[in-house]
Amino acid sequence: MSADTKPDPIAQMEKIVSLCKRRGFIYQSSEIYGGCGGVWDYGPLGAELKRNLRDAWWKAMTRDREDVVGLDACILMNPAIWKASGHVDTFADLMRECSLTNKRVRADHVEPQAGVIMNYTGAESPTGWKLDRVLSVLIKKGEHIESFRKRVRLLIASNAGDSAGKPEEIVLLNETKSDEVTASVDFHPETGGALGAARPFNLMLKTYLGPTATEADVTYLRPETAQAIFAQFKNVLDSSRVKVPFGICQIGKAFRNEVTPKNFTFRSREFEQMELEFFIKPDEAVEIISGEVAAWSEGADLTEPQPNWGWQMWHRYWVDQRTKFYQSIGLGDVLEYYWQTPEDLAHYARACVDILCEFPFGTEELEGIAARGAFDLTAHQNASTKSQEVFDEDLKNAAAKLTPEQKEALIQKRLAAEQAKVKGEPMPEAEVRAWFERLFKGNYVPHVIEPSAGLDRMALAIIAKAFDETVKTDDKGKSETITVLRFHPRVAPIKCGVFPLLKNKPELVAKAREVYALLKTHMNCFYDETASIGRRYARQDEAGTPFGVTIDFDTLGEKGPELLNTVTVRERDSNAQHRIPISELLGWLQARL
Ligand code: ATP
Numbered sequence: 001m002s003a004d005t006k007p008d009p010i011a012q013m014e015k016i017v018s019l020c021k022r023r024g025f026i027y028q029s030s031e032i033y034g035g036c037g038g039v040w041d042y043g044p045l046g047a048e049l050k051r052n053l054r055d056a057w058w059k060a061m062t063r064d065r066e067d068v069v070g071l072d073a074c075i076l077m078n079p080a081i082w083k084a085s086g087h088v089d090t091f092a093d094l095m096r097e098c099s100l101t102n103k104r105v106r107a108d109h110v111e112p113q114a115g116v117i118m119n120y121t122g123a124e125s126p127t128g129w130k131l132d133r134v135l136s137v138l139i140k141k142g143e144h145i146e147s148f149r150k151r152v153r154l155l156i157a158s159n160a161g162d163s164a165g166k167p168e169e170i171v172l173l174n175e176t177k178s179d180e181v182t183a184s185v186d187f188h189p190e191t192g193g194a195l196g197a198a199r200p201f202n203l204m205l206k207t208y209l210g211p212t213a214t215e216a217d218v219t220y221l222r223p224e225t226a227q228a229i230f231a232q233f234k235n236v237l238d239s240s241r242v243k244v245p246f247g248i249c250q251i252g253k254a255f256r257n258e259v260t261p262k263n264f265t266f267r268s269r270e271f272e273q274m275e276l277e278f279f280i281k282p283d284e285a286v287e288i289i290s291g292e293v294a295a296w297s298e299g300a301d302l303t304e305p306q307p308n309w310g311w312q313m314w315h316r317y318w319v320d321q322r323t324k325f326y327q328s329i330g331l332g333d334v335l336e337y338y339w340q341t342p343e344d345l346a347h348y349a350r351a352c353v354d355i356l357c358e359f360p361f362g363t364e365e366l367e368g369i370a371a372r373g374a375f376d377l378t379a380h381q382n383a384s385t386k387s388q389e390v391f392d393e394d395l396k397n398a399a400a401k402l403t404p405e406q407k408e409a410l411i412q413k414r415l416a417a418e419q420a421k422v423k424g425e426p427m428p429e430a431e432v433r434a435w436f437e438r439l440f441k442g443n444y445v446p447h448v449i450e451p452s453a454g455l456d457r458m459a460l461a462i463i464a465k466a467f468d469e470t471v472k473t474d475d476k477g478k479s480e481t482i483t484v485l486r487f488h489p490r491v492a493p494i495k496c497g498v499f500p501l502l503k504n505k506p507e508l509v510a511k512a513r514e515v516y517a518l519l520k521t522h523m524n525c526f527y528d529e530t531a532s533i534g535r536r537y538a539r540q541d542e543a544g545t546p547f548g549v550t551i552d553f554d555t556l557g558e559k560g561p562e563l564l565n566t567v568t569v570r571e572r573d574s575n576a577q578h579r580i581p582i583s584e585l586l587g588w589l590q591a592r593l
Contacts, residue, residue, distance in 0.1 A: 007368055012360040016467055019483060023543055025049065025463065026265060038261025038269035040456070045543055046494030048524055050272075050459050053329070055252055056490060057274045057453070060325050061249045067305075068247035068276065069240050076209060079219045084383030085227050085376065087220075092200035095259040100137060100152070100193030101159045106259045107198040111285055112183035115140040115192070116147070121174040123156055127165040131156065135172075138181070138192035155191055168397035174192060199473060203256040205269075221255035226450060229277045230376045233388060244390055244446050245314070247278035251455070263361050265456045272455035278318065279446035281392070282374065283310040284410055284439060289398045301544055306372070311447055315351055317372045318451050320365060322355060329458075330488030334358040334465055335366075347424035348375035357461045374445040389443045396442030411436050416515030462491060466544055485544030486573055489593045495523040495539040496589060501530035501552040512551040515582060519549075522586060523593065537570060546572045547589060555582075 017202070020026040024043030030036040042050055060384065062068040082088050094107035115138040123131040133158075139148045149172060157167035164170060181187075186195050204220040222228065229248045236248050253274045261267050283293050286308060293310035294300075300313065302320045309317070326335055336356040345352055352370040356363045377388040399407075411433060418426035426437075436442065466485040473479045488494065496519055500512035509529060516527045528536045537548055548570040557564030567585060569578045580588050 007360070009360045009362075012464075012467070013264065015469075015483075016360065016464060019467070020046070020264075020463065021483075036439065038258055038267070039046060040265045040268055042459075043493070044508060045493040046459070048456060049487075049491060050464065051480075052486040052491045052493065053455060053458055053462070054272075055273070056329055057455075058251065060321075060328070061247075061274075061276055065247075067242075067245065068249055068278070069236060069242060071229055071236065071248050071250045072252070073225070073250060074234060075222050075255075076207075076219055077222060077228060077231065080383060081227050081231050081380070082204065082220050082223075083278050085230075086379065087204060087223060087227075088202075091204055091223055092202045093259055094198040095201040096195040096198050098133060098188035098191050098193040099133070099196055100155050101188070101191050103188060103191060103193075103203070104259050105188060105195070105469075109260055109262075110185040110195065111189045112185055113138055113140075113187045113189060113192070114182045114184070115143075115187075116180045117178045118152075119178055119195075120152075120175045123153075123170050123172050125165045125170045127163060129160060129164045131160070132336060134450060136178075136194035138184075138187040138194075140192065151200070155193070195587065201257075201259055205255045205257050222253075223256050224254050224452070225250045225252045225273045225275045226376070226452065229275065230380055230388075231539060233279070233377060233380075234276075234386065237390065244392065245280045247276050249274070249276040251275075263330065263359070263364075265344075265460050266361075266364065268456060271457075274455055274458075275450065275452045276318075277376075278314065278449045278451075280309075280314050281312060282439070282444050282447050284390065284414065284436075285395050285444055286310050287404065287410070288439075289394050289540050311350060311371050311373075311449065314449050315353075315369065317356075318449050319353055319369050322451050322453070326355070326366075328488075329462065329491050331357060331366075331461055331465060334461070336363055338365075342422045345423065348373050357457075359461065359464050364457075366457050367451060369449070369451045372450055374447050376448060377445045389438070390446055392444070393444045394442075395439070395444075398415045399440040399442070401502075402440070407436070407440060424511070462487065482538055484540060484541040484572065487544035487546065489546040492544045492546050493524065493592055494526045494540065494543055494545040495547065496525045497536065497545050498527045499533060499536050499548060499550045500524055500529050501533060501550060507556055508551055508553070511555055515549060515551060515585070518582070519586060519589070523589065541572055544572075547592070548572070549585065554579075579589045 023045055025046035027041045027043055028035045029039035029041050062070050095104045096107050096110065097104050098247055118137050118139050118459050120135040122133060137152055139145070152172060153167045153170045156170055188195055204216055204223050206220055206403065209219045210217045223271050227442065229250055236242065251274045252272065254272060255270050258267050258269050261269055289309035292308055294306060294308045294313050296312040296316055300316070302317045305317060323335065326332055328440050334357050338354040338356055340352040342554040350371040350373055352368060354365045355367040355369065357366040381388040397518040414432055415429060418432065464486065466487045468484045468486050470482050470484060471479050472482050498516040498519065502508055512527070516525055519525045526540065533550060540548055550568045550569065550570070554563040555565060555567055563579065565582045567582060569580050569588065
């Protein structure tokens with residue numbers, strides 16, 4: 001937004017959704033059949049944008065590092081993985097159902113409603129259809145009683161199907177008025193119908209693997225990419241030259257049967273995740289090897305990982321790394337952080353920070369970075385009965401030098417920590433002692449730090465941040481609102497537009513095609529020879545293209561040899577124009593991408 005005032009969030013989202021469709025960023029899935037709830041397709045520009053984000057993440061997380069390797073696992077896996085991980089039993093949102101329409105809403109997503117509660121003992125229609133249950137519906141302030149009744153009849157009819165007959169003939173029985181409410185979360189935000197009690201709703205999408213399609217063949221579309229990393233941990237460890245601390249990262253599709261998909265692609269039922277599992281030594285192992293565990297304090301140096309880092313420093317390090325990543329793609333100034341409180345945290349988690357981003361509809365989670373202890377690998381070790389331990393020679397050697405008193409002191413410290421746990425059961429003493437026995441021999445199940453980001457949310461955040469409108473007034477005083485997507489050049493779907501000044505001058509066109517051919521093997525470019533040059537710039541501004549190259553008569557040397565084979569490069573955001581020799585053009589652009 002150019003002006004200081006904040007735009008109306010709903011209008012802003014409508015503009016973004018409409019631009020995304022018009023310019024081929026994002027389309028509703030199955031649109032010609034009326035859509036498919038919570039599922040979105042990416043058009044030509046959206047596909048390029050997503051690819052750029054995916055590549056940027058992959059480069060930052062693995063290619064640029066020596067301590068992270070990649071994985072590309074399948075969406076379908078043995079359902080035992082989802083049982084062991086806890087997803088079958090607990091991957092659920094609490095949902096509530098509208099008593100009028102059976103529409104579901106996530107219990108924590110109910111916006112507070114105001115109005116007066118109207119009650120009916122039931123409803124019936126001349127077809128003989130009957131609804132034999134108490135209905136409570138909220139009539140909103142300013143809603144006329146007759147239009148309210150009509151609305152309720154329509155909602156009942158659409159839920160009942162043909163058997164209820166015509167909506168206008170439905171009779172609402174024994175109407176009474178009860179309390180006025182001002183901020184109640186007990187009514188469906190769309191229908192006003194009273195909501196039932198909260199019930200867990202498992203978010204995993206079920207499917208069958210194999211042709212018999214019996215209950216024994218049930219499996220799930222993965223609700224996160226992380227579990228495949230844990231399940232393949234040992235294979236990666238055994239087949240790559242990695243040593244703890246190291247990470248495995250993966251990008252891929254995930255599926256969740258979200259109760260209320262909403263806010264465009266923000267909460268979808270099919271989406272892409274970019275996850276890293278970074279495996280670290282338990283703090284006790286660090287203490288034995290390094291003689292201490294570096295404590296976190298504000299301003300601690302996070303630039304280079306150190307051997308004495310425990311989970312806290314590693315967690316902070318990844319929050320810092322991920323923040324730097326967001327800064328590198330132009331989201332640095334719209335981030336906030338929510339540190340989960342001990343009450344928010346899952347019982348196994350030691351810390352979790354949500355990186356939040358400012359969207360038009362509010363400040364919401366973009367990525368979660370959790371310190372998950374050894375929970376996941378231990379769960380798979382127990383369920384599969386395959387050891388997930390690593391052997392650490394340095395640890396074994398360092399432990400061999402400890403006196404029995406020093407060993408006992410470590411055990412006592414851990415026992416005290418178990419007793420001080422806020423959530424979950426303390427580990428029994430016998431188990432603690434057995435764990436230390438393995439540790440002193442150099443064996444442990446690694447702990448993990450998990451930065452988990454959503455690609456679709458990232459793409460939406462980038463589009464929302466880039467969205468801008470400017471008003472342009474031409475020579476005749478006619479004003480027009482122009483949309484500009486101010487993408488960071490690194491993620492922009494098209495990096496450069498190439499324009500011959502005129503399309504009916506073969507020499508200009510030939511030169512422009514030559515420039516286009518030169519650039520397009522190195523970056524995504526767009527060649528355009530139709531309409532005025534101003535129109536072509538505007539089209540590319542709307543697509544978020546940071547640079548435009550114009551080939552004019554000067555390029556052909558018509559104004560003299562000094563401008564021969566030079567082009568004009570226009571910068572989208574500053575409108576600055578530079579005259580650059582074609583021989584230097586590629587390097588000039590590459591330095592800015
Ligand atoms: P939320 O609280 O918003 O439902 P979550 O905490 O369940 O998210 P995680 O399980 O931590 O999310 O998933 C990691 C990341 O995956 C999220 O930060 C988000 O970017 C992305 N993600 C999760 N669910 C969805 C979804 N339904 N649609 C799009 N992206 C999602």
